[in-house]
Amino acid sequence: MRILHTMLRVGDLEKSLDFYTRVVGMKLLRREEFPDGKFTLAFVGFGPESTHTALELTYNWGTSRYELGTAYGHVALGVSDIHATVKAIRDAGGKVVREPGPMKHGTTVIAFVEDPDGYRVELIQQGT
Template sequence: MRILHTMLRVGDLDRSIRFYTEVLGMRLLRRKDYPEGKFTLAFLGYQDESEGAVLELTYNWGVDHYEMGTAYGHIALEVDDVYQAAEAIRARGGKIIREPGPMNAGSTIIAFVEDPDGYPIELLGPKH
C-alpha cells in the first residue's frame, strides 16, 4: 500500500491552482470536469502520481468556501532551508502565518504558510 493523494475542497479552483503552482512550485498533473456531478478535480504535485503522493483539489461548482472544522491539521512539505523557503514563498505572494523558527518544545525549524482557502501548510527542513 501507499498514500496516493490528499483531497482538499477549494472555493476557487483557478486561484488554488495558481497558489500551488506559482507560490509553492507544484505542477498541475491533470484536471477534469465532471458535469453530471457538478464538480472539477485537479491533481497537483512535485512528481508524477506514480512516483509519490499528490494533492487533489476538488471544486464543487457553486460552492465558494468551506468551514475548516477542528479535525484538520496541516499538510507538511520538506524544503532544503525553511528560512529561504519562507522568504521565497512570501516574495511570490504567499502568506506566512508562522515565521521560521524552532518548533514548540523542540529544536526542529518549521514555518507555516496558508493557502487561499485557509489550509495551513508546514515547511520542514530535511531530516538528518
C-alpha cells in the same frame, strides 16, 4: 501500499492552483471536469503520481467557501532551505502565518503558510 493523495475542497480552483503551482512550486499533474456531478478535480504535486503523493483539489461548482472545522491540521512539505522557501512564498504573494523557527518543545525548524482557503501548509527544514 502507499498514500496516493490527500483531498482538499477549495472555493476558487484557479486561486488554489496558482498558490500550489506558482507560489509553492508544485506541478499541475492532471485536471478533470465532471459536468454531470458539477465538480472539477485538479491534482498537483512534485512528481508523477506513479511515484509521488499528490494533492487533490476538489472544486464543487458554485461553492465558494468551506468551514475548515477543528479536526484538520495541515499538509507538510519538506524543504532544503526553509528561510529561502518562506521568502520565495512571501515574494510570490503567499501568506506566511508562522515564521521559521524551532517547533515548540523540540528543535525541528518549521514554518507555516496558508493557502487561499485557509488551509495550513507546514514547511519542515530537511537536512542540516
